[in-house]
Amino acid sequence: MAAIVSVKNLRKTYDTGFEALKSINLDIEEGEILALLGPNGAGKTTLISTICGITVPTSGTVKVGGFDTVLEYRQARSLIGLVPQEINLEPFETVQNTVRFSRGLFGKPRDDAKVAAILESLSLGDKATAKVKELSGGMKRRVLIAKALAHEPRVLFLDEPTAGVDVVLRKDMWNVVADLKATGVTIILTTHYIEEAEAIADRVGVISKGQILLVQDKSEMMSQMGKKQLRVDLSAPATTIPASLSDYDLALEMDGTVLVYTYDTRKERTGIRRLLNEMADAGLQMTDLQTQQSSLEDIFVGLVKDNA
Amino acid sequence: MNLTAIKSIYAFEMARFFRTITQSLISPVLSTSLYFVVFGTAIGSRIETVEGVSYGAFIVPGLIMLSVMTQATSNASFGIYFPKFIGTIYELLSAPVNFIEITIGYVGAAATKALFIGTIIFITAFFFVDIQVAHPIAMVAFLLMTCISFSLLGFIIGIWAGNFEQLQLIPLLIITPLVFLGGSFYSVTMLPPIWQTITMFNPVVYLISGFRWAFFGAADVPVGLSLMAISLFMAACLTAIWWIFRTGWRIRQ
CATH class of the missing domain: 3.40.50.300 (P-loop containing nucleotide triphosphate hydrolases)
Structure with missing residues (x-):
């Protein structure tokens, strides 16, 4: 146009x-x-x-x-x-x-x-x-x-x-x-x-x-710029992230009851299925899961901060 | 030329005048009547004639000029200051209009209001004194030129003013004294010689004198000089407005 x-x-x-x-x-x-x-x-x-x-x-x-x-x-x-x-x-x-x-x-x-x-x-x-x-x-x-x-x-x-x-x-x-x-x-x-x-x-x-x-x-x-997050509710709180999962961008929230995985939507593979399998292998039991898209606000704050 | 825009500005400004028509008319009629009572009847009865004219009639041209000059200035200054004050000036600055069109719209409306009031005072005067107009065309021409030139001056003041105090400052401190000392209520020849000379530096003297000549055929200064003075004043105002819009002074950043 x-x-x-x-x-x-x-x-x-x-x-x-x-x-x-x-x-x-x-x-x-x-x-x-x-x-x-x-x-x-x-x-x-x-x-x-x-x-x-x-x-x-x-x-x-x-x-x-x-x-x-x-x-x-x-x-x-x-x-x-x-x-x-x-x-x-x-x-x-x-x-x-x-x-x-x-x-x-x-x-x-x-x-x-x-x-x-x-x-x-x-x-x-x-x-x-x-x-x-x-x-x-x-x-x-x-x-x-x-x-x-x-x-x-x-x-x-x-x-x-x-x-x-x-x-x-x-x-x-x-x-x-x-x-x-x-x-x-x-x-x-x-x-x-x-x-x-x-x-x-x-x-x-x-x-x-x-x-x-x-x-x-x-x-x-x-x-392009948005990152997605997978939030996994754990059946029992974890104190540390198992060493076998160290390749993933993971964080523990809510006193260890929620495991948050941040991934990039631009990548061909998100790694979600593999992560869930490896979580089971590491003994982490999940009760629920949800995904979240980062908002324009996060992108905006990131851009403006970079420019400051 | 964006004629529709000129017409719109003019009509919008005139609507403001007609919204307050009662006070627009009552105030000049009342103040003129008071002048006639005080100067014409009370004091005037002790003065027989000035330059062969009864004092009551003698002050009519000066009274009309007094109101026309102050009304033209205040109407035009308010007309352009108000949009600045309330912020609606943005529309004027973003519209496809040039400074000539804006000026014609605002100054035209202010001059019309002043002319309207001048006419009302003229009519009011008929109720108090006998007036003859020796040169009607010259009278109308002087009145028109005064309406327009003082509206131009008011327009400049409105653009310059940053607050309401400043808007009142020039009319109060400069125009009113000049008009009062410009021979509205007396003939310059009535002054002592030294004051006669000083008075000649007051531009308003030439305007009132010329206007009075149109009424009675007699003037303090030659009518040609009066005409030249008002033309010069108008040219100076127009130049100032041209400069303001060229540089964007006080209106465009």
Whole structure:
């Protein structure tokens, strides 16, 4: 698939000398959901702000739909919708007027039916004439999305859409994102919640200290970098791991009642069957077993730690 | 030119004005009426005529200018400062619009509000004094140019201001004194010679004088000079705004 957003050697150094982005290269494919994962201060918002035109890049280029965001900013920005991290809304205006304003600002002719449809799709249909200040926090976030979608963009940036949002609202937001993807919109979201990236992204980019450490298909990343664990419950606690099993990556947990075997899913053979046989030979009786896949969080923490 | 964007900004800003239409109108009408009662009737009754015009009528152009200048400045500064304050400026900066379009939208709306208030005061004045307008076209032109140029100034103040105190600072410390000392309530010729000279450094003198000329055909300074002063002021504001958007000063990092 063709890249709809193409970032080349993008750098941003603030006047204070702080280097927020260090030569970022990133291609975002049309129709995908890319999650940019990184700790606070990693450069996620700066990257989004620079692509959207709020921050001026120090060097490098960004193209959206083939248009340079600096030289052809009108065409490029027309394709982009931005949902900021903070709830920035005119409190005294009605929901529909604030969405209409966004549409007009992006040069699209007034279309009340379109605005109504957007509000409806975000479950804001009955709030169209309500003042923004009367809405709950979750609804305000939806209004921000409605504003970003008002000019029918092809790329939508969501900057920490669920920061400080409760679990129910977060799941709700994920559904909204999934629905948007179904309409063909490319979505880039930043988050520092790993479970969020894991739940909704097609690809995950890990960003830390202004650098992209890795961009990969989510499941590929998990299978390549993910380690699995086999947890075996023992009928009687063991104090030491038998010497005959020293070739395996084993550990005893829960006061010796659980034997944990860590293995790599990339290897042709996991060694599980052999281990179970050798355990029986060594006199370790098992009562139950389960496997666990390491989460994106473990991968993420590992990557960021390596980069520190 | 993104005309739809200009229209949207303009309409959104005007909606803010119409939401508070009662206070937008009552306050200038009330303060103007008070000026007429105090200066026109109470004090004015002791002053017979100024430059052949009754004192009550003489202060009308100055009163209109006083309100128009302060309203244009405060409306425009608030108009652009508020999005900065509540954070909605992100939308303006990420939209396919250039600085000319943003400026036309915000300054146009602020100038319209000031013009609206100026007209209301003009109408209110009719209830207190007899006014004749000698040069109606020049009057409208001066009023329009003042509305626009002070809205441009307000726009700059709104971008510069980092908090609400700063937003009030320039109107309070600079514009109000200049307007009061600019001959709103007196003719410059009524001052002692040394103050007449000092007053000539106040740009507002030229604006009020030109506007008063449009009413009564008489002025403190030649009308051509007034026209030049307001054009220069407008050009200076436009240059400042061009520089602000070129460098991103205080708005774009």
